[in-house]
Amino acid sequence: MSGPLAPTPSGPAPVLLARGVGKVYQSRGAAGGPRVANHDLHLRLDAGEVVALLGPNGAGKTTFLRQVAGQLLPTSGSIVVAGVDIVAEPLEAKRFLSVIPQECQPMQELTVEEQIRGFARLKGVPAASLDATVEEILRDVGLVAERGQIVRELSGGFKRRVLIAVAMASATPRLMLLDEPTTGLDPEARRQVWSVIRGLRRRGLGILLTTHYIEEAEILADRVVIISGGRFTVSGTVEEIRNRLPYRGRLIVLRADRLTAAGAEAVRALETRWRVTLREPSTIWFEVPDPFDRDTVGELARLASLGVQASLRPVSLEDAYLTVVGTPEALV
Amino acid sequence: MMTTVRQIGVATSMTLRATFRELGAILGFVVLFPLAFLFFLGAIVQHDLRTQVVVGAIMMEMALLNVNVVGQSIGADKESKLYDLWVSLPASPVVYVTSIALSLLPFSLLSAVLTLTVGAIAFGVSIPLALVPWLLLGFLLVWASTLGIGFAIGVFGRTPRQINQIAQFVGIVMTFFAPVFYPVTILPEPIRIIAYLWPITWGTVLLTGLLAANATTVLEATGVLAGFALGSVVLIGRGIRWRQT
Numbered sequence: 001m002s003g004p005l006a007p008t009p010s011g012p013a014p015v016l017l018a019r020g021v022g023k024v025y026q027s028r029g030a031a032g033g034p035r036v037a038n039h040d041l042h043l044r045l046d047a048g049e050v051v052a053l054l055g056p057n058g059a060g061k062t063t064f065l066r067q068v069a070g071q072l073l074p075t076s077g078s079i080v081v082a083g084v085d086i087v088a089e090p091l092e093a094k095r096f097l098s099v100i101p102q103e104c105q106p107m108q109e110l111t112v113e114e115q116i117r118g119f120a121r122l123k124g125v126p127a128a129s130l131d132a133t134v135e136e137i138l139r140d141v142g143l144v145a146e147r148g149q150i151v152r153e154l155s156g157g158f159k160r161r162v163l164i165a166v167a168m169a170s171a172t173p174r175l176m177l178l179d180e181p182t183t184g185l186d187p188e189a190r191r192q193v194w195s196v197i198r199g200l201r202r203r204g205l206g207i208l209l210t211t212h213y214i215e216e217a218e219i220l221a222d223r224v225v226i227i228s229g230g231r232f233t234v235s236g237t238v239e240e241i242r243n244r245l246p247y248r249g250r251l252i253v254l255r256a257d258r259l260t261a262a263g264a265e266a267v268r269a270l271e272t273r274w275r276v277t278l279r280e281p282s283t284i285w286f287e288v289p290d291p292f293d294r295d296t297v298g299e300l301a302r303l304a305s306l307g308v309q310a311s312l313r314p315v316s317l318e319d320a321y322l323t324v325v326g327t328p329e330a331l332v
Numbered sequence: 333m334m335t336t337v338r339q340i341g342v343a344t345s346m347t348l349r350a351t352f353r354e355l356g357a358i359l360g361f362v363v364l365f366p367l368a369f370l371f372f373l374g375a376i377v378q379h380d381l382r383t384q385v386v387v388g389a390i391m392m393e394m395a396l397l398n399v400n401v402v403g404q405s406i407g408a409d410k411e412s413k414l415y416d417l418w419v420s421l422p423a424s425p426v427v428y429v430t431s432i433a434l435s436l437l438p439f440s441l442l443s444a445v446l447t448l449t450v451g452a453i454a455f456g457v458s459i460p461l462a463l464v465p466w467l468l469l470g471f472l473l474v475w476a477s478t479l480g481i482g483f484a485i486g487v488f489g490r491t492p493r494q495i496n497q498i499a500q501f502v503g504i505v506m507t508f509f510a511p512v513f514y515p516v517t518i519l520p521e522p523i524r525i526i527a528y529l530w531p532i533t534w535g536t537v538l539l540t541g542l543l544a545a546n547a548t549t550v551l552e553a554t555g556v557l558a559g560f561a562l563g564s565v566v567l568i569g570r571g572i573r574w575r576q577t
């Protein structure tokens with residue numbers, strides 16, 4: 001083994017070690033035949049680390065999380081959670097796991113508190129510390145006022161918090177798996193979920209979450225793994241991934257359909273210099289090697305003097321993501 | 333083992349609360365059964381079969397609840413992904429399935445009391461006290477056996493709709509091709525073989541054996557039922573299809 005997956009000889013065992021994981025579905029649908037959902041996935045996740053699995057719909061995010069959660073047997077490879085093999089010893093490994101499946105609904109007819117208490121007991125929280133544990137969780141996820149309400153009557157954002165509360169209720173939490181924890185939530189509810197996730201990270205849990213919101217990965221994750229077509233194509237910190245793009249910035253021309261003759265001439269001249277990555281009637285994007293060097297900033301000033309509305313910005317994770325999902329080999 | 337028993341207790345306290353809060357259809361089962369069997373008794377059943385019909389109705393109600401409601405609960409939980417949450421818990425599938433089934437038990441008991449009351453008042457059917465322990469054992473075995481059927485329907489069905497259809501179908505076959513409300517001799521040879529594939533038929537065999545004080549029949553039926561029940565527990569405990577392949 002080599003690279004980022006090599007085990008660090010000293011230091012604590014990772015909360016998750018996935019090696020060569022793959023899944024072939026024996027699909028019986030119209031397309032028929034076996035379908036490779038993911039292939040040869042390697043991932044190491046340490047305590048106190050948040051890893052975001054970022055990828056488009058159908059990329060294989062849920063398949064991987066379900067494999068790690070012991071819900072779906074991998075066709076190949078091995079998955080070890082807190083030192084325990086999830087396939088060989090599922091009951092033992094699941095003691096360290098907390099899971100929120102994609103689009104999961106909590107038990108509808110229980111109150112918030114009944115639900116948390118019940119699952120906490122099922123996950124080994126001893127009766128003696130149950131009250132204290134439940135109080136703490138209710139406070140952490142902001143459900144104190146709703147503790148007596150029937151789950152069915154809560155809004156979507158609160159139901160999601162109930163699920164997070166259920167996931168937190170554990171005697172031996174090590175790894176949390178959150179499949180699209182904020183999909184479908186309004187911006188405020190999403191931020192609340194983020195702050196809960198940050199709190200969990202501070203407590204030393206390892207967190208693996210999936211998302212197709214680039215912003216979410218950017219804000220939450222220590223490390224981002226981009227998954228596309230069932231393979232981990234790129235992995236690293238947001239910074240590292242951004243730096244793998246062959247350019248460092250974008251020059252964006254706005255209102256490109258309303259340029260003066262001189263302005264249009266200047267923009268055309270840029271096209272001989274920098275690659276165009278997007279061309280819409282009113283917007284043109286250029287890749288620039290460095291958005292902060294004097295030469296590039298000078299171009300911006302010159303455009304402005306000709307009445308062209310333009311702006312410069314550094315590359316984002318989104319740029320890298322779109323590049324990867326389109327053509328992975330485009331990264332350096 | 334102790335953990336599993338404790339977990340069953342916790343999980344059942346959850347499912348019981350949930351079931352009591354959404355009553356509805358289950359009460360239909362509980363009330364309709366005694367009434368339906370009353371019709372059988374009054375209209376078509378010969379006098380000497382009445383005890384069998386009363387006890388058989390109680391068994392049948394329990395079996396149908398297990399097959400229908402357990403199967404459909406699993407289907408609904410699959411749809412809401414709550415099933416995935418249960419699979420990810422450090423608990424055996426026995427905990428999940430048993431907690432669903434136990435949450436139905438109060439309704440089965442209520443139905444049994446209603447059935448016995450109607451049977452006693454309207455038709456003078458009474459159960460000899462000496463038989464009660466054997467009957468309870470028979471009920472327990474039928475209960476465990478049909479639990480396995482409900483579990484199998486729930487985990488093998490792909491969608492809630494498909495699970496409902498299979499559960500309905502199995503329920504109908506079980507109601508009509510198990511000789512609970514008529515003597516097994518009525519059935520033609522090939523169908524009689526099908527009838528003996530259902531645990532509930534053996535429940536009836538046990539019952540008739542008890543009423544006729546025929547020790548061989550009683551032991552035979554108890555043995556077969558224990559086999560069904562064991563198979564059921566193994567099927568659930570081994571977690572067939574619990575983890576998707």
Ligand SMILES: Nc1ncnc2c1ncn2[C@@H]1O[C@H](COP(=O)(O)OP(=O)(O)O)[C@@H](O)[C@H]1O
Binds near residue numbers: 035057063
């Ligand atoms: N039960 C299944 N049977 C067959 N194919 C499946 C099944 N579940 C998912 N897939 C396929 O596997 C691929 C990955 O799906 P999924 O892991 O759900 O992606 P994501 O979560 O990234 O949207 C998709 O092509 C999907 O159609």
Ligand SMILES: [Mg+2]
Binds near residue numbers: 061062063102179
């Ligand atoms: Mg998904």
